[in-house]
Amino acid sequence: MDHYDIVIIGAGLAGSLAAIALARNGHRVALIGPKPVIADGRTTALMDQSIEYLKELDLWDETVPLTAPLVAIRIIDDTKRLLRAPPVNFRASEVGLDAFGYNIPNAPFLEILEKHEAGLPTLDRMTAAATTFDLAEEEVRIGVDDGRTITADLVIGADGRRSAVREAAGISVHTWSYPQTAVVLNFGHELPHQDVSTEFHTEAGPFTQVPLPGNRSSLVWVQKPRDADETLKLAPDVLSRAIEDRMQSILGKVTTEGIPQSFPLSGMTARRFGKGRTMLVGEAAHAFPPIGAQGLNLSLRDVMTLVELVGSSTGGRLPADTGDRFDSRRRIDIVSRTASVDLLNRSLLSGFLPVQALRAVGLHLLSSAGPLRGLLMREGIHPGSAIHALKAGLREKISGKSA
Incomplete structure (x- = not known):
C-alpha cells in the first residue's frame, strides 16, 4: 500500500497548483481526479499577488503568452x-x-499545469476518482476506483462545491442561491x-x-x-x-x-476550512458569483497558506492538527471576501431605494476621492493592505502631533 505525505482530491486549477507547490517543497504528493469531460470555456483574472506566486512556482513564463x-x-x-x-x-x-x-483562459492554463505535474518526481497524478475515505487520527486512508488503496498524513479537498472530502470530514456548509x-x-x-x-x-x-x-x-x-x-x-x-x-x-x-x-x-461557505488531517481549498471551501475577480485569487491564497503551513519536507510525519490550524489561518480572509461579494451582488439586485442610494453614493465617492479609491485597489490586490495603510497613516499623524 502506497503512503504519501499529502493526497489532493480534485485536479482543477486549485488542486493542480497546490500539488505542484507541495511537490516542489519535497513532499510526496498524490493528485487524484478524472480529466474534465468538457473543456472549461471560462477565463480567470489573476491579480498581482497571484501572478507573483506563479512566478515563484516557475509557471509564469510559459503562461504569459496566453494572457492579457x-x-x-x-x-x-x-x-x-x-x-x-x-x-x-x-x-x-x-x-x-x-x-x-x-486574464488567463482556464483550459490552456490547466494544460500547462498538467505538463509541469508530469515532470515532478515526487508527484503521482492519478486520473481516477476517490471513492472511500477513512479520516482517522493516525493517518488518512483513501480508496480509488481503479482498485488501489492509499494512505497519507494529510488530505486536501479541492474537489468543488459537492466535495466528497468535506462530506467525509463531517464539515457542513452554508449555502444560498x-x-x-x-x-x-x-x-x-x-x-x-x-x-x-x-x-x-x-x-x-x-x-x-x-x-x-x-x-x-x-x-x-x-x-x-x-x-x-x-x-x-x-x-x-x-x-x-x-x-x-x-x-x-x-x-x-x-x-x-x-x-x-x-x-x-449560488454561494457556499464551509463551516470549517480544515479539521484534523483535512484541509479544504477552492470551491470545496467557498464559492460565490464571478464579481471583482475574487474566486481563484482567493483559492490561491488558500494554497499559499497551506504550503506555508506545511513547509518543506523534513522526512517526518505531518501533524494531525494541521487542518485545525489551517482553518484559523484562513477564516477571516474567506469570510470577509465572501460577505463583500455577496453584498455587492445583492445591492445590484435590490429594488429598495435606500440600498440603491447607498450604492450610488459609494461609487460616487470612489469616482471623486483618489485616496479612497487607492485604498480599495490595494485591498483588492493585497488583502489586509488597506488596514495596514490606515494604521500606518494614524501612526504618522500621532507621531507628528507628539513631535
Missing part, C-alpha cells in the same frame, strides 16, 4: 434606476503597478480594448468584458435564468449584435467565438 494585462478597470452603472452612479475608473498606475493582473445565471464566452471585436476591463452594472447583475490577447475579450454576462436560456439559443450573429449593443459599441463590431456556456449562480 488589466491596466484599468472601468465600472459603468447601466441600470435604468432613478439613482445611478457615475462611471468609476481604477488604474493600476495609481497604485504603482503596470497592471492589476492578467441567486436568481441569476452567468453566460460565459469569448469574442473578437473591431476596436482595441487597450487592456481595459469594463463592467456594466445592470439590474440583473454585471456584464463584464475582460481583455484577452489581440482584439479579443472574454465575457461574463449575468442574467435572469430565463433570459440566459434565451441568450444561449441565439444564432451567433444575433448574439454578437446583442453583445455589441449591451456594450454600447465601445469596442465596435463584435464576433462571438465557439459555443457559450452557462452557470447558475
Whole structure:
C-alpha cells in the first residue's frame, strides 16, 4: 500500500497548483481526479499577488503568452434606476503597478499545469476518482476506483462545491442561491480594448468584458435564468449584435467565438476550512458569483497558506492538527471576501431605494476621492493592505502631533 505525505482530491486549477507547490517543497504528493469531460470555456483574472506566486512556482513564463494585462478597470452603472452612479475608473498606475493582473483562459492554463505535474518526481497524478475515505487520527486512508488503496498524513479537498472530502470530514456548509445565471464566452471585436476591463452594472447583475490577447475579450454576462436560456439559443450573429449593443459599441463590431456556456449562480461557505488531517481549498471551501475577480485569487491564497503551513519536507510525519490550524489561518480572509461579494451582488439586485442610494453614493465617492479609491485597489490586490495603510497613516499623524 502506497503512503504519501499529502493526497489532493480534485485536479482543477486549485488542486493542480497546490500539488505542484507541495511537490516542489519535497513532499510526496498524490493528485487524484478524472480529466474534465468538457473543456472549461471560462477565463480567470489573476491579480498581482497571484501572478507573483506563479512566478515563484516557475509557471509564469510559459503562461504569459496566453494572457492579457488589466491596466484599468472601468465600472459603468447601466441600470435604468432613478439613482445611478457615475462611471468609476481604477488604474493600476495609481497604485504603482503596470497592471492589476492578467486574464488567463482556464483550459490552456490547466494544460500547462498538467505538463509541469508530469515532470515532478515526487508527484503521482492519478486520473481516477476517490471513492472511500477513512479520516482517522493516525493517518488518512483513501480508496480509488481503479482498485488501489492509499494512505497519507494529510488530505486536501479541492474537489468543488459537492466535495466528497468535506462530506467525509463531517464539515457542513452554508449555502444560498441567486436568481441569476452567468453566460460565459469569448469574442473578437473591431476596436482595441487597450487592456481595459469594463463592467456594466445592470439590474440583473454585471456584464463584464475582460481583455484577452489581440482584439479579443472574454465575457461574463449575468442574467435572469430565463433570459440566459434565451441568450444561449441565439444564432451567433444575433448574439454578437446583442453583445455589441449591451456594450454600447465601445469596442465596435463584435464576433462571438465557439459555443457559450452557462452557470447558475449560488454561494457556499464551509463551516470549517480544515479539521484534523483535512484541509479544504477552492470551491470545496467557498464559492460565490464571478464579481471583482475574487474566486481563484482567493483559492490561491488558500494554497499559499497551506504550503506555508506545511513547509518543506523534513522526512517526518505531518501533524494531525494541521487542518485545525489551517482553518484559523484562513477564516477571516474567506469570510470577509465572501460577505463583500455577496453584498455587492445583492445591492445590484435590490429594488429598495435606500440600498440603491447607498450604492450610488459609494461609487460616487470612489469616482471623486483618489485616496479612497487607492485604498480599495490595494485591498483588492493585497488583502489586509488597506488596514495596514490606515494604521500606518494614524501612526504618522500621532507621531507628528507628539513631535
